[in-house]
Amino acid sequence: MAADGFELSAFLPYRLNRAAEFVALRFAAQYKARYQLTRPEWRTLAALGSTSRPMTATEVGAHSAMHKTKVSRAVAALEKRRWLTRREDAGDRRIEHLELTKTGIRAYGELTELAARYQAELDTLIGPAGMQALAVGLDAVERAIGRFELPPSA
Amino acid sequence: MAADGFELSAFLPYRLNRAAEFVALRFAAQYKARYQLTRPEWRTLAALGSTSRPMTATEVGAHSAMHKTKVSRAVAALEKRRWLTRREDAGDRRIEHLELTKTGIRAYGELTELAARYQAELDTLIGPAGMQALAVGLDAVERAIGRFELPPSA
DNA sequence: AATCGATAGTTACGATTGCAACTAATATGC
């Protein structure tokens, strides 16, 4: 109806979500088929694999915009697979430092190969100009996110 | 560990998802609180409200990247609220043309006011350069999506 | 016109999710 001046096709949450959903689903199909990994599990693995130092569950959640219960369950699943270990903080016993095991690091390495191939495919599909613009735009969003107060259910 | 050259922070599915999640959650909190609308319901309402002609459930799904069962349930919920009506296609009785009722249109109008305000807030937070870059980048993604074969679970 | 395959949409059911409440530990105010 577009009675007022609102244009859904220009509404950022709508556009971002649509793009994210399409792009993520195709990749999810790959790691799901080969590794029986769920999306929260992959994201947790990726967050931990991408830095060389351990992270807490809270950090993983902030890093990948996941609810803490999702993280909690993903961590439990990855631990059961022996892809990560928990280590209690010496000073603060509420905190657990999460670290990938050798097996977990190897899995992360294999997954990132898939990811790199997928990224190359996206580069081709989207083109250098589009990717460049996205990088700039997403950087701006990142900076804005930093100024958000996080919603209760992140 | 970043053993290989892979950089998660540059991986498009990861970046897009993170941005989309943050941006969408804050808006969802608003329409959820005021209208008790779920995300699929809002998206269905938005899809139908944004064009002046009726759409089928399949079109709604393609339009907003939702699984058909999600659309089916959202349609049922909106119908129960009397925000939309179904009309059977004359030539093909499998197809239902979905249309907003007067009440539905009014609700859409109110929601788009919220949306417009939120978009303005985002404009400020992200800045004109960032928004412009995002628009260009997301356009490129849209064109690429057009060349995707849609994944089975869209 | 009977059969086979494809498509639109729904639904049963198991899996996943998020909210709220919980445990356990730390930080803060008095």
Next chain:
DNA sequence: GCATATTAGTTGCAATCGTAACTATCGATT
């Protein structure tokens, strides 16, 4: 130093979701 608030992480439970199977219809083949 004790009560209270806050934070990290987990879990019970109800709601939501996606897969697969289903109904109903249409199109194509023969």
